[in-house]
Amino acid sequence: MLARLGAQVREVRLPEELDGLDGLVLPGGESTTIGKLATDYGLIEPLRAFGQTKAIYGTCAGAIFLSKDAERNQPLLGLMDITVERNAYGRQVESFDVEVPVPALNGLADGDPPVRAVFIRAPLIKTVSGDAKSLASLPDGRIIAAQQGKLLATAFHPEISGDDRFHRYFLKLAA
């Protein structure tokens, strides 16, 4: 999706592959797997340093990895002042999609329609504190997107519904 928006992209699996990047996407997946591989290949500290100055966007498992607390013993970057609860909405049968308004994205699409957010075994952003702020929440108040400077986290997957506004927003942060 970022390539379609005109960005040059490459995959990062090892620390040296971070060189020269303006931004990084931490994708969905299993945060336990991401954390383990990042630890074993020495990516934790380089990623923390990267996040001090560069943009990072974490979706779902990526958002968990950015957080400072996931209520469970697993490797985290701790870059954002958010706490999360894994699989907060239940198992796959409870996965869902819903439309939510996201004021921060206003101006990125005609008429600023709500974002169709797809939640897959999604985490909940339980608290935002310090410099982090909430960008969007469900009607019941549960937070589903947050930002802290150039760091962006969504509990859901905008790429699955094909909506590119969060990615465009992220590219502006990275620029």
Next chain:
Amino acid sequence: MEKQVATFEVKKGLAQMLKGGVIMDVVTAEHARIAENAGAAAVMALERVPADIRAHGGVARMSDPGLIEEIMSTVSIPVMAKVRIGHFVEAQILESLGVDYVDESEVLTPADEANHINKHDFKIPFVCGCRNLGEALRRVGEGAAMIRTKGEAGTGDVVEAVRHARTVLGTVRRLQTMPDEEVMALAKELGAPYELVKETKELGRLPVVNFAAGGIATPADAALMMQLGVDGVFVGSGIFKSGDPARRAEAIVKATTHYNNAKILAEVSRNLGEPMVGRQVTDIPEADLIAKRGW
């Protein structure tokens, strides 16, 4: 828009999150924990791994719900479980347990030789096996949200996994360069729904995530399948039938992530202990081949 559950996008979506990962067969909660700690993207809960099903003979069925639930409560990663081909009641039972994915699997003894499950009827997503693009798209047509090439389960011989992956991916490549007027004839030849063949041509890949399975036993096997172009791998007997499962599991996860990095592949392949013993597919009588189950 109201909150919607179990749309096809949500079902396909979980498989997207497994991409680049390893799904491991486990028969106990302890295995499941080893798999999770090794970095598995999901586990497949079952009573016997395919190599033992092969050795035991008899009818292989859905696992005991108690075992599946125990594994579900042990790990935080997604849990899959198998049902017999066409056995939609076993699938209803697994759906009620809340497993994350159902594998309608040829590894179990088929319950219906003519029909697979109508997977559109379920909220829960399904993964199904295939040997070629026609079989893959028939399963997608029935509602499968993820596909795996079958290989030959329980052998530790990767040759069938390679054959099936090359067949599927090769046909997709052929389709991509084909003029539009030839697509219907190919759909007829494959016995696949025309709309899905067209969609595959437009996407340049299967419309759902495509893993490889059946015979993957080493880190190099996993990387081979990834370099051939699949999205991830299932490892069945290969891990827990080997000498040092924890180590091998971790090595296969790393090999699947770094599948293009021969240096890392060499590193993780060191000192893994005994691989599963394995059985050459060419030594297996035609009637005992698992991949032929289903159509």
